[in-house]
Amino acid sequence: MWILDDPNLPHxxxxxxxxxxxxxxxxxGNEDGKMIQVxxxxxxxxxxxxxxxxxxxxxxxxxxxxxxxxxxHAYIAPKNRNLExxxxxxxxxxxxxxxxxxxxxVILKVNICQCVDDGSCFRDIQWTHQPPTVAMAVxxxxxxxxxxxxxxxxxxxxxKRKKQKEQETKTATAVDPSExxxxx
Numbered sequence: 001m002w003i004l005d006d007p008n009l010p011h012x013x014x015x016x017x018x019x020x021x022x023x024x025x026x027x028x029g030n031e032d033g034k035m036i037q038v039x040x041x042x043x044x045x046x047x048x049x050x051x052x053x054x055x056x057x058x059x060x061x062x063x064x065x066x067x068x069x070x071x072x073h074a075y076i077a078p079k080n081r082n083l084e085x086x087x088x089x090x091x092x093x094x095x096x097x098x099x100x101x102x103x104x105x106v107i108l109k110v111n112i113c114q115c116v117d118d119g120s121c122f123r124d125i126q127w128t129h130q131p132p133t134v135a136m137a138v139x140x141x142x143x144x145x146x147x148x149x150x151x152x153x154x155x156x157x158x159x160k161r162k163k164q165k166e167q168e169t170k171t172a173t174a175v176d177p178s179e180x181x182x183x184x
Contacts, residue, residue: 021108023078024115025085033067033075036108038094050074055091055105064090064110076110087111 021034038050052074054061063080076090088110095103113121 021076022111022113022115022121024119025083025112027078027081027083027112033065033077034110035069036074036076038072038074049097051095051097053093053095055093058091060088060090063088066092076108078112083112085112085114 021036023034038052049071050068052066052068054064054066063078063083065075065077065079067075067077069075090108090110092106092108093103094106095101111121116122
């Protein structure tokens with residue numbers, strides 16, 4: 001009796017969106033490899049014997065090393081010190097060596113980047129150099145007019161209250177009723 005492998009392909013474990021494998025540019029030639037982990041949805045044992053290889057026909061073998069650590073983990077490291085600073089897409093085949101053997105093809109993105117002092121990638125902000133649109137100009141104009149209107153409203157409200165207080169003060173200080181008639 002043979003236990004057959006389910007038809008689920010092995011794949012790389014998910015990385016968070018803002019995380020990627022990276023190496024600092026310029027490369028020194030002695031960079032430690034970055035570890036990748038494989039997941040097989042139909043795994044039946046705690047230890048799978050995965051094999052890792054670059055896809056046939058790809059030219060990445062000249063620039064990258066891919067070495068197996070143990071069943072679920074492998075290291076990838078740059079072999080070529082002259083790699084330029086950019087994101088590389090490395091096609092990898094992961095074979096689960098099951099019965100029947102299934103191979104998953106994945107594209108691993110590796111960033112060769114300028115690093116900052118804390119050892120993380122420096123990410124340059126991409127500016128879009130687009131001229132302002134008519135809607136933006138109208139929005140700015142309306143906002144400026146609204147602010148001016150609010151300031152003028154506050155000034156006129158304050159002047160009106162000041163005039164009312166002056167009249168109340170004059171009425172309260174009037175001694176003779178004829179003085180009240182003259183004020184109104």
